[in-house]
Amino acid sequence: MAYWLFKTEAGTFSWQDQLKAGPKGEEWSGVRNSLAEKHMRAMKIGDLGFFYHSGDERRIVGVVRVVAESHPDSTDAQGRWQCVDVEAVDAFPKPVTLADIKATPRLTNMVLVKNSRLSVQPVTPGEWDLVCRMGGFQMPHKR
């Protein structure tokens, strides 16, 4: 199982929009960067990702799960780009801001800090655990 980070402007596609999509999830469409796309092609069903609001907010607001592996992006008329589908898992009780991350020595190697323009990024297990703890987030139990 791998961990990722998905970046979006709240004005374009927000956490609220993701919640509205429900358990069927929503295409993470519109990515037109080959490295970001490569990360999506590597994703497997069940992989988890942070949901990050860029722009004014600049914070991780929740967790999403991959529910469909890469397939053609429906917003690409040429059929050249691929994307995955993700569903909302849960919001962070305490959103973790970019400033929090930059102020945490163990997180300064995150891609979010090193390559701020990449819209879909890998996250290491260590980074994942620490950020979840900072956000007061625990995976909900299945029933």
Place this chain on the structure above:
DNA sequence: GCCAACGTTGGC
């Protein structure tokens, strides 16, 4: 195949 020019992203 190189690289200058240009456009976009996103943090500040």
Place this chain on the structure above:
DNA sequence: GCCAACGTTGGC
């Protein structure tokens, strides 16, 4: 509003 970082384009 600015600008650094990065990707893409196009002339050579």
